[in-house]
Amino acid sequence: MKLEVMRYLPESDPEPRHQVYEVPYSDTGSVLEALQYIKDELDPTLSFRWSCRMAICGSCGMNINGVPRLACRTFLREYFPGPVRIDALAHFPVERDLVISAADFIAKLESIKPYIIPRVERDVSEGEYLQTPLELEKFNQFTKCINCMLCYAACPQYGIDPAFLGPGVIALAHRYNADSRDGAAEERMGQLHAEEGLWSCTAVGYCSEVCPKDVDPANAVNQNKMASALDYFLRFVKPGDKS
Amino acid sequence: MAHPVKRSNAPVFWLLFGAGGMLAALLGPMLVLITGIAAPLGWVLPPDALSYDNMLAFSRNIPGKLFIFAVVTLFVWHAAHRIYHTLHDLGIRRNRLSMGFCYGISLAATLLAGYALVIIGF
Ligand code: SF4
Ligand code: FES
Numbered sequence: 001m002k003l004e005v006m007r008y009l010p011e012s013d014p015e016p017r018h019q020v021y022e023v024p025y026s027d028t029g030s031v032l033e034a035l036q037y038i039k040d041e042l043d044p045t046l047s048f049r050w051s052c053r054m055a056i057c058g059s060c061g062m063n064i065n066g067v068p069r070l071a072c073r074t075f076l077r078e079y080f081p082g083p084v085r086i087d088a089l090a091h092f093p094v095e096r097d098l099v100i101s102a103a104d105f106i107a108k109l110e111s112i113k114p115y116i117i118p119r120v121e122r123d124v125s126e127g128e129y130l131q132t133p134l135e136l137e138k139f140n141q142f143t144k145c146i147n148c149m150l151c152y153a154a155c156p157q158y159g160i161d162p163a164f165l166g167p168g169v170i171a172l173a174h175r176y177n178a179d180s181r182d183g184a185a186e187e188r189m190g191q192l193h194a195e196e197g198l199w200s201c202t203a204v205g206y207c208s209e210v211c212p213k214d215v216d217p218a219n220a221v222n223q224n225k226m227a228s229a230l231d232y233f234l235r236f237v238k239p240g241d242k243s
Numbered sequence: 244m245a246h247p248v249k250r251s252n253a254p255v256f257w258l259l260f261g262a263g264g265m266l267a268a269l270l271g272p273m274l275v276l277i278t279g280i281a282a283p284l285g286w287v288l289p290p291d292a293l294s295y296d297n298m299l300a301f302s303r304n305i306p307g308k309l310f311i312f313a314v315v316t317l318f319v320w321h322a323a324h325r326i327y328h329t330l331h332d333l334g335i336r337r338n339r340l341s342m343g344f345c346y347g348i349s350l351a352a353t354l355l356a357g358y359a360l361v362i363i364g365f
Contacts, residue, residue, distance in 0.1 A: 156332070161336075194248055194249055195249070195253065198251075199251040202328045225254075228254060229257055
């Protein structure tokens with residue numbers, strides 16, 4: 001089966017180009033395995049990221065026939081008889097071949113404090129924080145995010161303006177905001193209230209379609225738009241608020 | 244990396260957009276059916292249902308005024324928001340001018356509708 005793989009070697013290529021490789025076809029072969037075959041048998045100069053090969057590390061995201069997908073969980077059989085076009089993940093700066101720079105995503109992720117900041121500090125001796133199944137359900141789906149950035153490659157608004165905080169990071173901000181143990185929602189909402197926070201989103205919804213973990217970032221954005229809009233007006237009447 | 248944290252004013256327009264969208268979804272098709280098809284063809288409705296006298300009475304009555312005001316203005320705010328963001332997608336990026344143009348029209352339509360509903364009398 002033919003694979004048309006995007007190549008970009010910054011030291012010699014002025015522009016990305018595509019190189020065609022013939023890889024052995026099998027019903028159970030993944031795109032990642034095909035790329036590994038190329039690297040091992042045909043062309044050791046090809047660069048791409050991967051680690052877990054089981055859809056959990058989130059490092060093998062790429063555009064496969066134009067759709068952002070995880071290479072390890074995308075099978076050649078879906079594209080039989082080929083060819084399949086493999087591009088680096090859309091909307092990100094390409095470092096080399098299929099390797100993109102995740103620096104922007106990581107910076108945004110850090111900016112929303114993606115960890116629990118306890119509402120009430122407790123000592124270990126006081127035991128665990130208890131949650132009801134209902135409280136767990138509020139944020140559970142958003143914990144499934146593996147930071148694969150497929151939703152960023154899918155988001156046309158991120159493509160137009162990379163200042164947009166973006167679907168994945170908003171989903172993760174929501175994951176902590178909606179957690180009953182956490183008390184730092186106000187801090188995170190500062191980022192979300194901005195034009196480049198929630199309000200760059202035009203409810204396209206493609207992010208949720210491509211998410212390999214069924215996180216539904218579009219839903220997180222929508223829930224927070226409502227919360228942010230209410231807060232926009234209610235902040236004037238809320239006691240002890242600094243606006 | 245420091246992120247811009249200036250609060251957006253988008254919620255104002257977004258809420259108007261949302262309210263207009265909901266109203267459009269609930270009432271839009273029915274209004275088109277009544278005013279565009281059923282009334283002119285004399286279907287189901289009595290022939291004078293949308294006559295001048297009836298409509299005048301409707302627009303002079305307070306619930307009638309509120310209904311007309313809500314339908315006209317919220318639909319326009321909804322449309323303005325859509326157009327503003329569609330322009331952005333088409334390459335005319337969000338800027339003060341396109342924002343002023345789109346929301347300016349809906350603001351003008353709102354003032355005009357309010358004015359018309361007042362001068363038509365009670
Ligand atoms: S929300 Fe889904 S698509 Fe986006 S980074 Fe997380 S796992 Fe990937
Ligand atoms: S290799 Fe880890 S998600 Fe694909």
